[in-house]
Amino acid sequence: MTTTADIAIIGGGIAGLSLAAAVGSRARVVVLEAEPRLYHHTSSRSAEQMQPTYGPAPVRRLTSASIPRVQAIAERLGRPIFTPRPLLWVSTTGDRSHLDELLATVAGLEELDAAEAVRLLPALRPDAVHAAGIDRSAVEVDVPALLEAYRSTAVDAGAVVLPSARVDGAVRTGDAWRLTAGAAAVEAPVVVNAAGAWVERVAALFGARSRRLQPLRRTVAVGVPAGRPVDPAWPMVADALDTFYFRPRGTGILASALEDEPSEPEDARPRAEVVATVLERVNAVTDLDLREAATTWTGLRTLAPDAVPVVGRDGAVPGFYWLAGQGGYGIQTSAALGAVVADDLLGTPSAIPGLEGVLADLSPARPAVQG
Numbered sequence: 001m002t003t004t005a006d007i008a009i010i011g012g013g014i015a016g017l018s019l020a021a022a023v024g025s026r027a028r029v030v031v032l033e034a035e036p037r038l039y040h041h042t043s044s045r046s047a048e049q050m051q052p053t054y055g056p057a058p059v060r061r062l063t064s065a066s067i068p069r070v071q072a073i074a075e076r077l078g079r080p081i082f083t084p085r086p087l088l089w090v091s092t093t094g095d096r097s098h099l100d101e102l103l104a105t106v107a108g109l110e111e112l113d114a115a116e117a118v119r120l121l122p123a124l125r126p127d128a129v130h131a132a133g134i135d136r137s138a139v140e141v142d143v144p145a146l147l148e149a150y151r152s153t154a155v156d157a158g159a160v161v162l163p164s165a166r167v168d169g170a171v172r173t174g175d176a177w178r179l180t181a182g183a184a185a186v187e188a189p190v191v192v193n194a195a196g197a198w199v200e201r202v203a204a205l206f207g208a209r210s211r212r213l214q215p216l217r218r219t220v221a222v223g224v225p226a227g228r229p230v231d232p233a234w235p236m237v238a239d240a241l242d243t244f245y246f247r248p249r250g251t252g253i254l255a256s257a258l259e260d261e262p263s264e265p266e267d268a269r270p271r272a273e274v275v276a277t278v279l280e281r282v283n284a285v286t287d288l289d290l291r292e293a294a295t296t297w298t299g300l301r302t303l304a305p306d307a308v309p310v311v312g313r314d315g316a317v318p319g320f321y322w323l324a325g326q327g328g329y330g331i332q333t334s335a336a337l338g339a340v341v342a343d344d345l346l347g348t349p350s351a352i353p354g355l356e357g358v359l360a361d362l363s364p365a366r367p368a369v370q371g
C-alpha cells in the first residue's frame, strides 16, 4: 500500500521528530525510521545538555531560542524537563589561550576565579584549575521526555510514524518522490533528509551531491566515584582544550574524553581503551577516584567541516531538503530548528526572535560544504 503525504521525513531521531512536531498540524507528514524503535541511535546517546554558550555562532542562537520552547513543552507536560546545570569551563594547564578566546568571543560566558571554580565543584583538585569561566544559563534536559513529547505532538497532529522502514529507493515521478522502504511505499513532493549518520547515504539515493558530512565517534562513561560522594548540584565541567567533560548523573559521574574518531554510519559500541581514558582524565583533575564504569555508550556525531548544521533545499535535486550535521548540538537546537524548518518548508515567514536569517548560515550551498 502507498501512503501519500506532503512531506516525508527520513529519520526518527530528534531532528526528524522535532520537525514532525512543528509541521504536523500544517501538512500531511510521514516519518520513516529504519529501526524497529525510534531514537535508537545518536538521539538517545547524548550527554543531555542544552548550553547556550556551546558551539559555533548559529548553533548558539538556535540553542538560546530552543530553551524557552522546551520550557513551554515542560509546562504542557506539567512537569519539569530541565535541571539547572551551569557549564564550568576550566583551563587545566598554564596555557589559558583557549579559555581566553571563549571568554572574548562568546556572549554569556563569565570569567571565574580558579578558587571560586573549586568552591563550586570541590572534587576539582585546586592545582588542576588555572583559570575558569562559567555559563550559568546552561541546563540538563530530560531527553527521553523531550523525544516522547515531539513524537506524541506529531502523532496527535496526524503525522504517520513508520518504524522498520529503511528508505532504500527513491524515484522522482512528476512532481513527487516515490520512496520504497521494505514493504512500505510513500509518495510525497518533498523529502527531508534527517538520517543522522546516514545522511550522505540517503543523499546518494536521491542523486544529491555530498555535503562532506562525517560521522565521528564519541563515548560516554558513567563512573562510580570511590573518592567522595557526588553532589547533584555540581556544575558540568568542560576542559577548554576539549580533552574531557564531566557532570553528576545520579550517584555517578557522566564523563567523556571527547574522542572524534571518523566512523562509517553504524550502531556504534564503546571500546574498552576509550572508556579507560575517560576515567583517567577525570581522575587526573579531581579526587573522585573513578575506578570503573557502571554504564557506557557511544554515539555518532555527524559534522560538516565547519561544524555548522546543513539545513535547507538541495538546490540541484527538486523536493530534497537537508536537515543534517547537528554534530554535538542536535538536542539543544532541536526545538528552534524544527520550528524554523517547518516555516521554511511551508513558505511561511519565520518570526522566531533571535533567529532572523539563521537559515542562510546553515545553507547546503555555502562554500564550506562544497566538495
Ligand SMILES: Cc1cc2nc3c(=O)[nH]c(=O)nc-3n(C[C@H](O)[C@H](O)[C@H](O)COP(=O)(O)OP(=O)(O)OC[C@H]3O[C@@H](n4cnc5c(N)ncnc54)[C@H](O)[C@@H]3O)c2cc1C
Pocket (backbone or CB within 6 Å): 010, 011, 012, 013, 014, 015, 016, 032, 033, 034, 035, 038, 039, 040, 041, 042, 043, 044, 045, 046, 047, 048, 049, 050, 165, 166, 167, 168, 194, 195, 196, 197, 198, 202, 217, 218, 219, 220, 256, 298, 299, 300, 301, 326, 327, 328, 329, 330, 331, 332, 333
Ligand atoms: C556522546 C554524545 C554526547 C552528546 N551530547 C549532546 C548534548 O549534550 N547536547 C546536544 O545538543 N547534543 C548532544 N549530542 C549530539 C546529539 O545527540 C545529536 O546531534 C542528535 O542526536 C542527532 O539527531 P539526529 O536525529 O540527526 O540523528 P539520529 O538520532 O541518529 O537519528 C537519525 C535516524 O535516521 C535513521 N535512518 C538512517 N538511515 C535511514 C533510512 N535510509 N531510512 C529511514 N531511517 C533512516 C536512523 O536509524 C536514526 O534513527 C551528543 C552526541 C553524542 C554522541
